[in-house]
Amino acid sequence: MRFARSKRALRLKTVDSCFQDLKDSRLTEDTFTVDEVTDILDGLKVVVHSEVESELINTTYTNVLFLRQLFCQAEKWYLKLQTDISDLENRELLEQVAEFEKAEFTTAGKKASTEISKLKLAPLNEGGVSELLSKEITRLQEENDKLKARVKTIETQPKIKMQEVSDLETSLAKLRADFEKSLNMSSENQKSLEDNLISTKHDLLKIQEDLLLAEKELEKKFQETAAYRNMKELLTKKNEQVKELRKRLSQYEAGD
Structure with missing residues (x-):
């Protein structure tokens, strides 16, 4: 005006x-x-x-x-807007x-x-803009939860493999110590310890092979799609959108 x-x-x-x-x-x-x-x-x-x-x-x-x-x-x-020319x-x-x-x-x-000034424009629908903002916040939060779950799964997989290797190395170290202590034991006991040591080494090598293959597969996926970084960036953007929408929602609710 x-x-x-x-x-x-x-x-x-x-x-x-x-x-x-x-x-x-x-x-x-x-x-x-x-x-x-x-x-x-x-x-x-x-x-x-x-x-x-x-x-x-x-x-x-x-x-x-x-x-x-x-x-x-x-x-x-x-939004779908409607006009009535007769009102003009x-x-x-x-x-x-x-x-x-x-x-x-x-x-x-x-x-x-x-x-x-008390006259207000009629809401666009039953809930008005506040309902639209609430729905958008809910949708973004659901996407955030899904992204967080996927990121957590990817981060957990390498940790599990590393823990398995650490446990096997601990077991191997313990067997070596036992083997050194039993050098003066009978040949039968020594043979048993040697068999256990060889078996443990085989298990360790197999786990290391599996770990290497898993790491290569994860590395290949990351190099091809950059999924982890993209999800991190997308998660950050969604969080910013949620903050902005919450701010706008609070403004509309304060106005109401």
Whole structure:
């Protein structure tokens, strides 16, 4: 309303200046013939017509740009907007707008402005924007939970393999110590220890092979898809979106 009011006032000043210019430039004699008056009025009509037409065109284009901004925002939230052209010529609604302008821009109308300002736009649906934000937050939280679970699974797999290797190395070290202590034992006992040691070494080699294959497979997946880094980045972005939406939701709830 402030923008439209300032543009209207500026254009009216321009129209007033057209009349003033006419007075200063043409009305210099005491009497005029009918043809002279007709010529003066025709010239004034052309100037005023041009000014009014220019303002109407500019107002139309300005409204188009304003509506385009609203439509772009609605498209972002997948909203379906409906318009009723008949309301644009509703005298009662037009008078309400006039009362609103009068109340906003005149000192005497401040009390009326308080009453008019209570009028709110109807919500887009039953829940309005708050419901849309809540649904979007819920959806993002669900995606975050899934990403966290996948990241945790990937991080856990290498830890399990490393723990298995650590346990086997501990067992091997213990067997070596026992073997060294039993050097003076009977050959039968020594043979048993040697068999256990060989069996343990075989188990260790097999686990190391499995671990190496698993590490190569994980490394191949990471090199081909960069899944881990992408999930980390995506998780961070989703968290930022949740924070932003929570902030916006709190603003709407505070307004309600």
